[in-house]
Amino acid sequence: xxxxxxxxxxxxxxxxxxxxxxxxxxxxxxxxxxxxxxxxxxxxxxxxxxxxxxxxxxxxxxxxxxxxxxxxxxxxxxxxxxxxxxxxxxxxxxxxxxxxxxxxxxxxxxxxxxxxxxxxxxxxxxxxxxxxxxxxxxxxxxxxxxxxxxx
Numbered sequence: 001x002x003x004x005x006x007x008x009x010x011x012x013x014x015x016x017x018x019x020x021x022x023x024x025x026x027x028x029x030x031x032x033x034x035x036x037x038x039x040x041x042x043x044x045x046x047x048x049x050x051x052x053x054x055x056x057x058x059x060x061x062x063x064x065x066x067x068x069x070x071x072x073x074x075x076x077x078x079x080x081x082x083x084x085x086x087x088x089x090x091x092x093x094x095x096x097x098x099x100x101x102x103x104x105x106x107x108x109x110x111x112x113x114x115x116x117x118x119x120x121x122x123x124x125x126x127x128x129x130x131x132x133x134x135x136x137x138x139x140x141x142x143x144x145x146x147x148x149x150x151x
Contacts, residue, residue, distance in 0.1 A: 044148045050096035051147035057093075059085035063116070067132060070124040083120035087113050105146070108138040 041055040054060070062082040069079035094109035112135035119128045143149070 041149060047147055050093045054093045055149065057089040059089045062086060067119060067129060070119065070122065074122060074124065080120050083116050087116045090116065105142045108142050111135045112139050
């Protein structure tokens with residue numbers, strides 16, 4: 001879905017759809033695949049510090065499992081806490097992005113935070129899941145040229 005874009009967020013988007021539809025223990029598979037991508041990031045010279053924060057966020061990797069859990073069990077407290085932690089990480093990264101010349105990127109992070117909050121507050125509708133997926137896609141598309149994440 002997002003090949004060649006931000007590896008972390010691109011993987012989350014594809015895993016988001018998979019997590020909601022698979023049986024078994026998708027959390028284990030999702031986290032292990034994402035952890036490999038996150039650990040493979042070595043920032044290029046001149047890359048903003050917030051790129052490293054984004055790549056190393058342990059809470060962003062929990063988004064697919066949290067969405068899957070809320071899809072299966074509305075009101076899952078652990079899943080809601082995981083999404084709240086992801087929102088904190090998104091907001092922390094957004095706060096580090098300079099306002100000048102980065103309005104599109106800052107807006108994409110704002111939309112991602114909003115979509116995650118809506119998913120957390122529920123109910124988790126198809127529209128809410130689509131909003132998270134779209135926001136992840138937008139952030140990935142805009143972040144990739146700045147952070148140069150591995151393809």
